[in-house]
Amino acid sequence: MTSLVELRGARASLGGREVLTGVDMTLERGEIVTIVGPNGSGKSTLMRLIIGAVPLQGGSLTRAPGLRIGYVPQKLQIDPTLPLSVRRFLSLPARVSDAAAAEALEHAGGTGLEQRQMADLSGGQFQRVLLARALLTRPDLLILDEATQGLDQPGSARFYRLIEQLRQELGCGVLMVSHELHVVMAASDRVLCLNGHVCCEGAPEHVASAPEYRALFGSGTQGALALYRHQHDHDHGVACDHDHDHGHAHHDHHDHGSHSDA
Amino acid sequence: MTTGMRITTTTTMEATPMLDDFLVRAALAGLGVGLAAAPLGCLVVWRRMAYFGDATAHAAILGVALSLAFDMSIFTGVLVIALSMAMLVSTLSGKGYAMDTLLGVMAHSAIAFGLVAVSFVSGVRIDLMAYLFGDILAVGKTDLLVIWGGAAMVLVLLVWRWQALLTATLSPDLARASGINPERERLVLTLALALVVAVAIKVVGTLLIAAMLLIPAAAARPFARTPEAMALIAAVFGGVSALGGLQASLWFDTPTGPSVVCLAALIFLGASFIDLLRRGLSAQAK
Structure with a gap:
């Protein structure tokens, strides 16, 4: 290998x-x-x-x-002028199905966060969403x-x-x-x-x-x-x-x- | 700048009767610019490139001088200069200069050099006001074609690269990890910006192009929960500003370009007020 x-x-x-x-x-x-x-x-x-x-x-x-590669950056500064729901964020850069998004969130321990705005998440939730996004690429x-x-x-x-x-x-x-x-x-x-x-x-x-x-x-x-x-x-x-x-x-x-x- | 003067300049072609009306052409021109500028403006706002738009737009007057000197179409001259300026700024910002100062310097020197250059060029007397504030009522059928062609190119470019542009806007590293080259996306944005400047100069003029980028986008922010929604709402605001501004300029006999921007600004004010009210209410509810 x-x-x-x-x-x-x-x-x-x-x-x-x-x-x-x-x-x-x-x-x-x-x-x-x-x-x-x-x-x-x-x-x-x-x-x-x-x-x-x-x-x-x-x-x-x-x-x-x-x-x-699934990458979870040190910090992600989202400009306050950029409206971004968790669900939308998970579809970057590749669009994913609702089911896949929900599954990734569940994996990362962020079930049900889809409709929240990224800016409104707590630190822990934010990290879980970043992780969920990284998981969606099915990373090696x-x-x-x-x-x-x-x-x-x-x-x-x-x-x-x-x-x-x-x-x-x-x-x-x-x-x-x-x-x-x-x-x-x-x-x-x-x-x-x-x-x-x-x-x-x-x-x-x-x-x-x-x-x-x-x-x-x-x-x-x-x-x-x-x-x-x-x-x-x-x-x-x-x-x-x-x-x-x-x-x-x-x-x-x-x-x-x-x-x-x- | 009275509207009466303009009518005489625009009565040559026959083919489609509807487009013979200068007001219809003006409306279509304004709509084209509004629709293309607003979504691009969202990206400019998200990436904090407001000054970048300013510098690129102001350089357009230099493009006008170039067009006059070499007998090119205004569109070509402006596109070339706007693109060069945008590339220059884009490269410098990549090299980590203190950008706000540098951009301020470049935006204003571009317009000053442009005005001086124009004064050198022409034996022909040109109406500088038309380039500084736009001359939407003098839009001909060819102009209309250029405007809608350019606007369509910008929209196609943005739709095509949208996902990558958004990812790169969020974080260049995040983009890299997904195999997206943020440098290339910045180039796409630079190109789109130059195109918008080149098509918008006739409609709102160099001084107010940046306004058509920023104001509808800023006004759309409180109503959007996704980037796409914000781009759409901004496009609607941009279109409404263009049409409403045109109408208002007829009613009040005011210059059209500035009237368009005034209406956009009023929409922004209204949007901010509604946002403030809503926040107040939700704070009370808690």
Whole structure:
């Protein structure tokens, strides 16, 4: 079985600054991968690279032939001058039947929202509608960029349980970015730590037991550090590229106190 | 600008008796522009491109100068210049310039350069007012053909690309993920805008084209729950403004183009008032 998406040494820039400096990663059908990393580490750029909104400037990006992507953006600012019912939104860009729309809404946990205006939805409802729209393309790969922004903790926990459930029902791969590592972890098969390139990746349990994971709240940099330290401390089953060129923030903190207990 | 003067200019062709009446031609011309401009105007409003429409429309006067200098039809000259201006603005906005300032600069310099250029060009004395505020009562059969041809092209273009345009309007990334190129949709919009400017110059003039884009769309907003409904209602408002404005200009002996825009503005006022009233009521109900 071929990978859904495969990146080799992928490079990309944002406003003249090279944000991704050589990313290697693969995404397989049916797996949930979460990307974590400090602010400005290129998480969103990586997502946008995969959907084709950012040009590849080096390396390679291979998508499975005919790959259908369902994309749930970080935020969707709908201009107040644009009247848009949920039902109409679900028919973009391809028109879908009422039955299909209702089914997608049900899947995403937004049953009965059809006639509401997008502008009137609560944060949680809005995310569910975005998700429903992504599901309508019957995606091979579901991409969620900070999909739980604006949800409270129980809300985002429910949202991620829903994603996990959808993966089982649809068999699609899921790639998501989140700051909320503590909520995401239960649902992820693999966590990737990104900082211009993939510094670490591994099963989330190792991250889950890290005492520092709470530091993720409020500051992305702290969070990624916590993850990084942790994986250095407990090197079981986690692939970290120690010999990689660590010319970034992680390295500066590499020798700090966190290793004393190792 | 009295209506009496205009009648003499429009009594040449014979074929269809109905179109011999300058008022019928004026009505049809106004209707054509109103119907095409309004749905496009919705997209302009949703995408916050109001100034963009202004700059493109104002550049049209430069197109008039070009047409006179090279002895082209006004439509061709205006279309070329409007398209160039729209492309220029579109490209610059893609490069992340401070757009509101830049567009303001371009809109006004375009009209100033246009007026200067026109004054250079002609030994012929031309009625600048006709290009600035339109000359709907002087619309001939050829003009009518151009107007309805252009309006039809705009509508076909919009209907054809509607889904993609809407998706790209919502979010370029969302469009990309669905395999739609937002750059191409912006180009479609740019082309449609240039076409509308080229056909509308005769009817409302360069200064008021943007008004025909924006005002009916803005007036339609409170009554619509879907984008299509808003485009339709805007088209109705645009058509009503064109016909009613024409009628009003006859009653009150006022310039026609501005009368059309005045009526559109009154409709907008009425719509806003109804919206306010409705909101007030629903707030009370809660």
